[in-house]
Structure formats: structure tokens, C-alpha cells
Amino acid sequence: xxxxxxxxxxxxxxxxxxxxxxxxxxxxxxxxxEVGLEKEVKVVHTGCFGLCALGPIMIIYPEGSFYAQVKAExxxxxxxxxxxxxxxxxxxxxxxTVCEEExxxxxxxxxxxxxxxxxxxxxxxxxxxxxxxEYIGFDGYLALGKALTEMTPQEVIDIVKASGLRGRGGAGFxxxxxxxxxxxxxxxxxYVCANADEGDPGAFMDRSxxxxxxxxxxxAMSIAAYAxxxxxxxxxxxxxxxxxxxxxxxAIDQAKEYGLLGKNIFDSGFDFDLEIRLGAGAFVCGEEPAxxxxxxxxxxxxxxxxxxxxxxxxxxxxxxxxxxxTFANIPQIMLKxxxxxxxxxxxxxxxxxxxxxxxNVTNVGLVEVPMGITMREIVEEIGGGVxxxxxxxxxxxxxPSGGCIPNVHFDVPIDYENLAAVGSMMGSGGLIVMDEDNxxxxxxxxxxxxxxxxxxxxxxxxxxxxxxxxxxxxxxTSGHGKPEDLDKMEMLCTHISKSSLCAxxxxxxxxxxxxxKYFKDEYKAHVYEKKCPAGICKDLLQYVVVPEKxxxxxxxxxxxxxxxxxxxxxxxxxxxxKECIKCGVCMEKCKFDAIIKx
Amino acid sequence: xxxxAELAAIKEKMKQNATMREDGKSATRIVxxxxxxxxxxxxxxxxxxxxxxxxxxxxxxVTLAQTGCIGMCRLEPIMDVIVPGxxxxxxxxxxxxxxxxxxxxxxxNGNIVQEYTIGAYEDK
Numbered sequence: 001x002x003x004x005x006x007x008x009x010x011x012x013x014x015x016x017x018x019x020x021x022x023x024x025x026x027x028x029x030x031x032x033x034e035v036g037l038e039k040e041v042k043v044v045h046t047g048c049f050g051l052c053a054l055g056p057i058m059i060i061y062p063e064g065s066f067y068a069q070v071k072a073e074x075x076x077x078x079x080x081x082x083x084x085x086x087x088x089x090x091x092x093x094x095x096x097t098v099c100e101e102e103x104x105x106x107x108x109x110x111x112x113x114x115x116x117x118x119x120x121x122x123x124x125x126x127x128x129x130x131x132x133x134e135y136i137g138f139d140g141y142l143a144l145g146k147a148l149t150e151m152t153p154q155e156v157i158d159i160v161k162a163s164g165l166r167g168r169g170g171a172g173f174x175x176x177x178x179x180x181x182x183x184x185x186x187x188x189x190x191y192v193c194a195n196a197d198e199g200d201p202g203a204f205m206d207r208s209x210x211x212x213x214x215x216x217x218x219x220a221m222s223i224a225a226y227a228x229x230x231x232x233x234x235x236x237x238x239x240x241x242x243x244x245x246x247x248x249x250x251a252i253d254q255a256k257e258y259g260l261l262g263k264n265i266f267d268s269g270f271d272f273d274l275e276i277r278l279g280a281g282a283f284v285c286g287e288e289p290a291x292x293x294x295x296x297x298x299x300x301x302x303x304x305x306x307x308x309x310x311x312x313x314x315x316x317x318x319x320x321x322x323x324x325x326t327f328a329n330i331p332q333i334m335l336k337x338x339x340x341x342x343x344x345x346x347x348x349x350x351x352x353x354x355x356x357x358x359x360n361v362t363n364v365g366l367v368e369v370p371m372g373i374t375m376r377e378i379v380e381e382i383g384g385g386v387x388x389x390x391x392x393x394x395x396x397x398x399x400p401s402g403g404c405i406p407n408v409h410f411d412v413p414i415d416y417e418n419l420a421a422v423g424s425m426m427g428s429g430g431l432i433v434m435d436e437d438n439x440x441x442x443x444x445x446x447x448x449x450x451x452x453x454x455x456x457x458x459x460x461x462x463x464x465x466x467x468x469x470x471x472x473x474x475x476x477t478s479g480h481g482k483p484e485d486l487d488k489m490e491m492l493c494t495h496i497s498k499s500s501l502c503a504x505x506x507x508x509x510x511x512x513x514x515x516x517k518y519f520k521d522e523y524k525a526h527v528y529e530k531k532c533p534a535g536i537c538k539d540l541l542q543y544v545v546v547p548e549k550x551x552x553x554x555x556x557x558x559x560x561x562x563x564x565x566x567x568x569x570x571x572x573x574x575x576x577x578k579e580c581i582k583c584g585v586c587m588e589k590c591k592f593d594a595i596i597k598x
Numbered sequence: 599x600x601x602x603a604e605l606a607a608i609k610e611k612m613k614q615n616a617t618m619r620e621d622g623k624s625a626t627r628i629v630x631x632x633x634x635x636x637x638x639x640x641x642x643x644x645x646x647x648x649x650x651x652x653x654x655x656x657x658x659x660v661t662l663a664q665t666g667c668i669g670m671c672r673l674e675p676i677m678d679v680i681v682p683g684x685x686x687x688x689x690x691x692x693x694x695x696x697x698x699x700x701x702x703x704x705x706x707n708g709n710i711v712q713e714y715t716i717g718a719y720e721d722k
Contacts, residue, residue: 087666
């Protein structure tokens with residue numbers, strides 16, 4: 001065989017594709033050919049490393065050099081210096097890995113990676129997801145092989161139960177229990193489905209797993225199928241994840257070719273086949289019954305439960321439906337044991353959780369942390385804090401279904417119960433950081449508008465209630481809010497969450513409830529003083545000239561797009577509030593800080 | 599896929615990936631000087647010889663790295679063999695034949711080839 005002395009890992013996840021990794025890859029391979037190193041150096045396209053903010057990312061082994069924001073024109077230098085002469089190109093290294101003295105720090109010592117534990121993401125950024133042998137090289141399909149040849153279905157269920165793994169889609173139902181229900185349910189035909197209908201704005205855990213380690217999901221679904229007695233599975237993934245769909249299809253084809261999907265797997269008599277079903281991107285289709293209906297070819301609408309899918313699911317048959325991240329944990333649990341998994345986390349929430357870190361935070365990206373870590377550790381240490389010297393205000397978990405965690409609860413250990421106790425939820429793992437410049441009324445409106453759009457319309461509390469709630473918030477942010485609107489808003493929130501049919505409606509008012517709970521003053525300022533303390537709501541703010549500072553340079557009048565600033569040279573200028581569209585250009589351009597927002 | 603043995607065979611074939619992409623602290627490392635002085639003295643043939651030898655002997659757990667000039671340009675080509683837990687051994691004035699012997703004696707069997715080391719050279 002050919003032995004490579006160096007492996008160059010290039011992230012080909014969606015984040016890095018967007019920042020141009022394909023051009024880097026082409027340039028890099030051309031350079032390798034140019035100097036004749038293509039047989040010595042192997043280029044591997046992997047899934048997401050997590051530090052999406054710094055893409056395109058390249059790691060060169062055996063040194064483990066982590067190059068960030070690599071451009072096509074940097075490739076010649078990397079090849080000539082690093083690969084040919086063995087000199088690490090310090091200027092391109094991720095700044096946290098650069099040491100004052102000689103050498104460089106390994107990635108695991110950097111703030112971003114130090115507190116992470118990668119279980120579900122263990123192969124993301126390590127293997128080439130389009131080559132099944134790479135997955136097998138890292139113990140892939142060993143868990144399935146052992147389950148099929150050495151264990152009974154009940155033993156598999158017992159391990160998953162003992163591990164304490166709970167659903168990572170957000171609700172946190174014990175996975176082992178779900179499997180057991182489906183295993184015990186009567187039925188000539190059973191199904192295993194994966195929920196990859198990741199709909200929260202800002203969440204991309206499932207996408208990254210499917211892009212970076214699709215075989216882990218296939219293997220886990222096969223294990224689940226064996227445990228409950230199913231022979232057919234479906235992955236429900238949204239069509240707007242083209243890279244994930246493409247890699248998953250490659251992985252399924254390769255698994256079929258190897259006989260890891262199909263008939264008589266591992267000569268055990270167990271058959272399992274897997275198909276992809278594309279979703280059109282409706283948020284409600286992440287809801288169990290709606291998702292299953294959509295797979296069947298019907299309109300995705302929720303229905304009341306029970307019966308639960310484990311008893312009566314897809315095509316009316318017992319069905320296990322787990323989230324992608326839940327599945328990604330399964331092979332490791334089978335290989336390393338329930339005790340290993342349950343040794344991580346808190347009393348009731350075991351293992352790790354993947355969060356998609358976004359918003360006003362330095363290291364935007366994907367992180368996997370043990371349960372029980374605090375928000376402070378995630379935002380300040382792993383996330384690198386809030387950029388531009390701003391103050392951390394709150395973090396939203398669970399997307400539009402979750403709530404905000406204000407900085408007073410910054411040190412609460414994160415698990416399912418604690419997040420619910422402070423009025424938020426684990427959710428699927430979106431984590432949006434907000435700083436002092438975010439208006440909490442505006443944020444609540446943003447999340448609510450998303451649910452208004454995505455409400456399927458089947459039940460009226462959700463269809464009409466969220467619309468009315470959004471109108472109240474609109475009133476408040478536009479300065480027409482009355483004191484009684486706040487009471488009406490609270491009451492409406494309670495009604496919507498109590499009477500909606502599915503989780504979409506039941507959780508729709510969570511952002512409003514929690515943001516009102518923790519930032520009441522801000523809501524009141526909008527209503528009573530007609531002021532937006534964060535300076536976001538346009539209707540409530542004014543741009544004014546500070547007479548003492550204005551020298552009459554006329555720049556503001558020149559840049560104003562609606563010509564509402566008047567004044568002569570060397571005279572104090574005045575902004576006509578009636579005409580002002582509050583674009584803020586005058587404040588941005590003024591060299592004397594003579595224009596302020598109030 | 600009919601058996602765990604079949605799976606294990608594929609894993610074995612891919613073993614190099616695992617050693618290469620882990621932090622590599624546990625693996626034996628061979629580091630070849632590849633600065634201008636090294637290259638001028640023939641370090642490329644040495645790298646090629648090491649790669650070929652590692653592949654031939656199935657030594658996928660050994661990693662091969664390059665380094666810059668360590669200041670002893672007159673002794674190039676130079677390479678270090680670093681076995682975890684032991685002091686690095688520096689070999690100088692290398693030829694492909696010496697590489698074969700070093701990999702066989704030192705890397706595989708753990709016997710340092712004293713006559714090729716920098717110590718032996720300086721005693722001359």
C-alpha cells in the first residue's frame with residue numbers, strides 16, 4: 001500500500017464551503033502536484049471542525065498544525081514551507097495555537113477545544129465522510145457487528161437504557177425507553193426513522209453530523225432497528241441541506257455495497273434497508289407525527305398523542321423516531337459501555353450536548369460539551385466571549401421554542417431540568433448569544449414572527465394566537481403600546497401554551513414569556529417611556545445633533561439619504577425628526593461624535 | 599459484510615489514519631531535517647527512503663515529520679528518531695542504506711545504531 005507521510009485535513013462542511021474551501025482545495029492540490037508531493041501527502045475532505053468563524057480550516061498532520069482562514073493564494077506558501085521544508089507557517093496558524101516561544105500549542109489546549117468532549121462529533125473533522133473505510137478505521141460498524149453477533153435485542157435496549165441517553169431533539173425523552181416501547185409493541189412491520197428536519201434558526205448540529213459522519217447515523221439506526229425488530233428505516237432531512245443529503249446518500253450506497261445495509265448483515269439473519277426522504281423545510285415537520293405523515297406523502301400536520309409513534313407511527317406501525325444527534329451517540333455507547341457514558345453529565349442528564357453557537361460571540365461555530373457545564377464556560381471560555389468589548393446580556397437556547405437565559409443565571413449547570421427551571425429549554429441545541437445592543441422586545445418579536453410563519457394552521461390557539469401576540473409586540477416596538485397590552489400579552493402567552501395541539505404552538509410563546517420575565521424593565525420602558533434602551537426599535541429613537549460638538553462641517557447633511565439635515569457651513573446642524581428615517585448614516589459618518597441616538 | 603473479522607481487516611488497513619490524526623504523542627516519530635542545507639545534502643532521497651521503508655515493513659504507527667535547520671549543516675542529511683519515553687537519537691550523514699539499517703535495528707528492534715549517531719561522529 002501507499003504510505004502517506006502527511007495528512008492534510010480540509011474542512012468541507014457547509015460553513016467552510018461558504019467561505020471558499022473548494023477554491024483552497026483546488027489550489028492546494030495543484031501546488032502539491034507542482035512540487036511532486038501528491039504521492040506523499042494525502043488530502044482529506046472532512047466534516048465540520050466546529051470553528052466555523054475561522055473557515056476555511058486546514059489541519060496538517062502529524063504536526064497537527066491548525067491553519068485558519070486559508071486563502072487559495074496561501075497554498076503555495078503552506079506547501080513550500082510546511083510540507084516541503086517542514087517549517088510551520090506561523091502567520092496562518094489559528095492565533096490561539098501560536099506560542100510565544102518555539103513551537104505551537106496543540107488544538108486540545110486552546111480555549112475553544114479545551115472544555116469540549118466530542119462524542120457525537122468525534123469523527124467530524126477527523127475522517128473523510130465520503131469514504132466508508134475511513135469510518136471503519138475509527139471503529140466504525142464495530143458496534144453494529146457486536147450487537148448483531150454477540151447480543152440479543154433486549155441487551156442492546158438495556159445498554160441504551162442504562163446509559164441514560166435522552167433525546168437530543170430537545171424534549172429529552174429517555175431513548176432506551178422509547179426503544180423498549182417500540183420493541184414491545186405488536187406489529188408485523190416496524191420502522192426506524194431519523195429526524196434531521198432541523199428547523200431552528202441558528203441551529204446546525206444535525207447538518208454537521210450528517211455532513212461529517214453520516215455512517216455513524218446509519219450504524220446507529222441499524223442498531224435501533226435490530227433492537228426493536230424493524231427492517232426498514234427512513235432519514236427525514238430537509239432539502240436545503242444539499243451537502244448533507246449528498247454525503248448521506250454516498251454513505252448509504254457504500255454501506256449497501258459492503259453489505260452493512262441490506263440482507264443478512266454480519267451473517268446474522270438481520271435485514272435492514274435505509275432510504276432518504278426529503279422535507280420541504282416546514283418547521284412543523286420536526287414534530288414527530290407531522291414528520292411521519294410527511295414521510296408517508298401526506299401534508300405534515302401534527303395530531304394529538306397518544307397513541308405515540310412507538311405504538312402507532314409510520315404507516316400506522318410501531319416506529320422509533322430519534323434525532324440525528326441522539327443516534328450519533330449510540331455506536332460509542334455500545335462500544336464503550338453505559339457506565340462510560342453515564343459518567344459524563346449531571347444526575348438526570350447524561351453524556352454531552354452539541355450546541356450551535358451563534359449571535360454576538362467571537363467563536364461562532366459548533367461545540368460539544370458535557371452536560372452540567374455552565375453558560376459562562378460556553379460563552380466566555382469556549383465561545384471566546386462577546387466581541388467588541390460589549391457586555392453579555394442573555395443567551396437564547398432552544399431557538400424559537402426556547403427561552404432566554406439572562407446573565408444572572410450564567411452559572412447554572414446546563415441540563416434538561418435546570419434549563420426548564422429557569423424558563424428555557426435544551427431544545428435541539430441552537431445557542432444564540434445576545435449583548436447589550438440587543439433589544440429583548442425586538443428579539444422576542446423576531447422569534448415569534450418565525451413561529452407565526454411556520455404555524456401549520458391546524459389549531460386556532462397557534463394559528464390565531466401567535467399572530468395576535470405578534471401584533472401586540474409590534475405595537476410595543478412601534479411606540480403604541482399601552483400598559484394593558486403587557487397584561488394581555490402575558491395572558492395570551494399562557495393560553496397559547498396551554499391549548500395548542502403540538503409542541504410548536506405550546507412552546508411558541510416561550511421567548512416572549514422568558515424575555516418579559518427577565519427584562520420587564522425593558523418592556524416597560526417601551527410602553528411607559530416610549531424608549532428602547534438598547535436603541536434598536538427605530539420608532540422609539542431619535543438621532544439628534546449635540547450643539548456643543550457640532551462644528552458645521554456639513555458632512556452629515558451630505559450623506560443623509562432623505563436630505564432631512566439642514567444647516568450652513570460652520571453653523572450647528574439640525575435634524576428634521578419628521579423626515580428622518582433613522583438609518584444612522586449621519587451618526588456613523590460624523591467625525592466629531594456630534595450626533596447621538598437617544 | 600459477513601463477519602467481524604472482515605471488518606477488522608478493513609480497520610487494520612486504515613490503521614495509519616488513526617495514528618496520524620491522533621495527537622501522536624504515543625507514536626514513534628522520525629523527523630528529517632528539510633531546510634535548504636538538508637535538501638542540498640540530499641534530504642529528499644532520505645525522506646523517500648524512510649517512506650518506502652516504513653511502507654515495506656508495515657510500520658504505519660510510525661509518523662514521519664520534517665523540520666528545519668538545527669545548525670549542523672555540515673552533518674546533513676540529519677534525522678531524529680524519537681521513541682516515546684526515551685531521549686531522541688540524532689543520526690547524521692545519512693544515506694538510503696543507513697536509513698534501512700536504522701529502521702530495522704532501532705525503530706523495529708529498539709537497538710540504537712551507535713555508529714551513525716551524532717555522538718559517534720563527534721568522537722571521531
